[in-house]
Amino acid sequence: MRIVDKQxxxxxxxxxxxxxWIEEGFVAFSNGTVQVPxxxxxxxxxxxxxxxxxxAFMEGSETFTVKISTGFYDNPGKGLASNDxxxxxxxxxxxxxxxxxxxxxxxxxxxxxxxxxxxxRLLAPREVHAIGILGTGMQAxxxxxxxxxxxxxRRVIVWGRSEVALASYKAFASALGFEVHxxxxxxxxxxxxxxxxCATPSRQALIDNKWVRPGTHITAVGADAPGKxxxxxxxxxxADRIIVDSIVQCRQYGEVSHALKAGLIxxxxxxxxxxxxxxxxxxxANDDEITLVDLTGVAIQDAQIARCALQSLP
Amino acid sequence: MRIVDKQxxxxxxxxxxxxxWIEEGFVAFSNGTVQVPxxxxxxxxxxxxxxxxxxAFMEGSETFTVKISTGFYDNPGKGLASNDxxxxxxxxxxxxxxxxxxxxxxxxxxxxxxxxxxxxRLLAPREVHAIGILGTGMQAxxxxxxxxxxxxxRRVIVWGRSEVALASYKAFASALGFEVHxxxxxxxxxxxxxxxxCATPSRQALIDNKWVRPGTHITAVGADAPGKxxxxxxxxxxADRIIVDSIVQCRQYGEVSHALKAGLIxxxxxxxxxxxxxxxxxxxANDDEITLVDLTGVAIQDAQIARCALQSLP
Numbered sequence: 001m002r003i004v005d006k007q008x009x010x011x012x013x014x015x016x017x018x019x020x021w022i023e024e025g026f027v028a029f030s031n032g033t034v035q036v037p038x039x040x041x042x043x044x045x046x047x048x049x050x051x052x053x054x055x056a057f058m059e060g061s062e063t064f065t066v067k068i069s070t071g072f073y074d075n076p077g078k079g080l081a082s083n084d085x086x087x088x089x090x091x092x093x094x095x096x097x098x099x100x101x102x103x104x105x106x107x108x109x110x111x112x113x114x115x116x117x118x119x120x121r122l123l124a125p126r127e128v129h130a131i132g133i134l135g136t137g138m139q140a141x142x143x144x145x146x147x148x149x150x151x152x153x154r155r156v157i158v159w160g161r162s163e164v165a166l167a168s169y170k171a172f173a174s175a176l177g178f179e180v181h182x183x184x185x186x187x188x189x190x191x192x193x194x195x196x197x198c199a200t201p202s203r204q205a206l207i208d209n210k211w212v213r214p215g216t217h218i219t220a221v222g223a224d225a226p227g228k229x230x231x232x233x234x235x236x237x238x239a240d241r242i243i244v245d246s247i248v249q250c251r252q253y254g255e256v257s258h259a260l261k262a263g264l265i266x267x268x269x270x271x272x273x274x275x276x277x278x279x280x281x282x283x284x285a286n287d288d289e290i291t292l293v294d295l296t297g298v299a300i301q302d303a304q305i306a307r308c309a310l311q312s313l314p
Numbered sequence: 315m316r317i318v319d320k321q322x323x324x325x326x327x328x329x330x331x332x333x334x335w336i337e338e339g340f341v342a343f344s345n346g347t348v349q350v351p352x353x354x355x356x357x358x359x360x361x362x363x364x365x366x367x368x369x370a371f372m373e374g375s376e377t378f379t380v381k382i383s384t385g386f387y388d389n390p391g392k393g394l395a396s397n398d399x400x401x402x403x404x405x406x407x408x409x410x411x412x413x414x415x416x417x418x419x420x421x422x423x424x425x426x427x428x429x430x431x432x433x434x435r436l437l438a439p440r441e442v443h444a445i446g447i448l449g450t451g452m453q454a455x456x457x458x459x460x461x462x463x464x465x466x467x468r469r470v471i472v473w474g475r476s477e478v479a480l481a482s483y484k485a486f487a488s489a490l491g492f493e494v495h496x497x498x499x500x501x502x503x504x505x506x507x508x509x510x511x512c513a514t515p516s517r518q519a520l521i522d523n524k525w526v527r528p529g530t531h532i533t534a535v536g537a538d539a540p541g542k543x544x545x546x547x548x549x550x551x552x553a554d555r556i557i558v559d560s561i562v563q564c565r566q567y568g569e570v571s572h573a574l575k576a577g578l579i580x581x582x583x584x585x586x587x588x589x590x591x592x593x594x595x596x597x598x599a600n601d602d603e604i605t606l607v608d609l610t611g612v613a614i615q616d617a618q619i620a621r622c623a624l625q626s627l628p
Binding site for chain 2: 001003035037038039040041042043044047049051053055057064066068070071072075078080084086088090092093094095096097100102
């Protein structure tokens with residue numbers, strides 16, 4: 001079995017290939033040709049930690065993948081990262097383990113950021129005046145990086161709670177070539193940007209429906225577990241297109257789950273990104289529509305980016 | 315992360331410690347202090363293979379474990395073993411991966427054999443005239459080996475379908491010090507032995523209720539997936555003590571599931587081995603009782619033997 005560390009993965013991964021394979025994965029998932037067993041979850045209450053195991057096999061693929069990801073939120077005080085993770089790639093023809101990818105959670109962050117890139121490419125308005133980012137963490141950074149190839153806009157409005165974190169994000173985004181405005185008022189993001197990415201661990205709505213202008217696209221990646229929420233459910237209900245990665249998963253704990261539970265939308269209004277990629281449903285019809293992509297993260301993304309990481313190695 | 319191969323594990327594992335920790339695991343499981351998320355299963359129909367992912371965390375333990383095991387039944391034709399597997403041990407205090415045990419499925423075989431040893435120690439009649447083994451494969455061998463420390467009996471009657479496999483088993487058991495009788499008629503096992511271990515992949519009953527003598531103990535380990543069966547459901551219903559590793563799992567696909575579905579027993583007749591080990595229920599009352607232990611394999615055994623394998627390394 002090949003053992004690969006994060007540095008090797010980051011140095012060699014072909015991100016354009018990863019986008020292509022993640023798109024293929026989304027399509028296969030929505031067509032029902034992916035085996036995705038139930039997610040395994042652990043809660044380590046004493047240690048303020050959790051773990052989930054996500055596994056997937058796309059029919060016809062030479063391999064399948066088991067991913068273990070952990071979050072231990074007191075780790076920074078011990079000099080360790082909060083999030084860690086690894087992926088195991090096994091042969092679908094003889095069961096032998098092929099590779100252990102010790103990516104420390106990086107591949108999970110990247111497949112999430114690449115899903116944001118795919119969402120923006122599919123649904124962003126033709127002219128992006130400003131990008132809005134909610135959050136200042138690793139995912140908020142990777143989302144902005146992954147928008148570089150899909151929009152010409154180089155203006156970003158970033159919301160965070162901490163001035164220190166905002167200053168750090170500003171340095172990061174400036175180095176990418178962005179003109180950066182930071183704010184502690186989420187209204188400024190909602191009113192100033194028309195391509196918004198929400199990447200926080202918030203447990204309550206940060207963006208009010210009334211603040212959002214027609215024509216805006218929103219990608220929400222924060223609500224990846226029960227109780228998490230970034231958007232006003234009225235905004236979800238107002239969106240002209242509601243695209244999710246997995247209807248089954250999003251109705252449980254995605255951003256859309258809150259609007260469903262409040263009776264503001266019917267499940268029939270949800271479509272999967274795989275169906276959009278496959279051409280079975282249509283995307284943005286005009287520059288006035290509000291579009292929403294709700295990403296909770298599905299195991300087929302892990303399987304596809306793991307395959308790609310392996311394929312990219314020298 | 316430490317990476318350990320099968321040879322290192324086999325050379326160093328302290329099996330008495332493994333028994334002790336697996337017993338602790340069974341007790342914790344039955345007391346509800348083990349987190350056992352749903353098993354993840356894959357079917358690779360084209361390749362005649364399957365995979366399952368079993369994970370467990372015992373509250374208070376320093377580690378938790380994720381196990382991946384595969385069965386690809388055309389592998390022998392390719393010069394590969396049918397079964398393979400590995401275990402990952404992670405820290406329950408900070409989520410960091412601690413060890414990858416590339417045991418090739420050996421730890422799963424061993425924890426199953428050790429559960430058979432525990433079952434026999436708890437429930438075998440005082441005087442074992444002959445051990446009966448159904449099956450000639452790896453598990454049938456390991457079960458016999460693990461009976462050595464818990465019974466003085468050195469006489470074994472072995473049933474198999476193939477004379478070649480029986481001859482090979484006879485050589486194996488003779489080398490262990492057993493007087494060996496082989497047979498292709500399961501009746502000989504049932505009538506001649508009073509400590510019987512069933513370790514076959516059978517999908518229909520092999521032992522008829524009428525053949526079994528009072529006082530016999532039976533450990534059934536073969537029925538570890540839907541459709542598998544080794545015992546006459548009437549024999550299950552006749553048993554004075556019906557002990558299972560997991561009531562939840564055994565009512566789905568254990569040996570007892572067939573008797574439950576046929577309405578021959580009520581679920582209230584099932585007790586868990588953890589409750590027996592914990593002294594909350596009683597075991598064999600006399601030398602005339604028929605006792606049955608139905609083992610489907612639970613993830614806490616994997617977590618505990620993995621911990622033990624690590625602990626045993628120099």
